[in-house]
Amino acid sequence: MEHFEVQHHTLIDGWVNCWTTTDAEGNESPTTYETFNAAIFDLDDMFDEQDYEVTAKIMEPEHRHSESEYRIVKIVDGVVTDIYPYQWLRK
Helix, strand or coil, X not given: CEXXXXXXXXXXXXXXXXXXXECCXXXXXXXXXXXXXXXXXXXXXXXXXXXXXXXXCCCCHHHCCCXXXXXXXXXECCEEXXXXXXXXXXX
């Protein structure tokens, strides 16, 4: 089985998928994507929202997440096969 994840680098656990999806019954599970394009869309959206919040003075620039803290990985049968650092993908 193949899927993609957005991963965030944490000081304690290293690279982890810390995004979650909640189903209709309220159960949370790690967010996965069927395609690379779906994963990059959500990650771009998160950074676009942060850019807006900084511009609108809702968020201080120093509280913004760094692009180097994120990556997209392709997982096949439970094994990471491809790694795409976000700072290389940023539009």
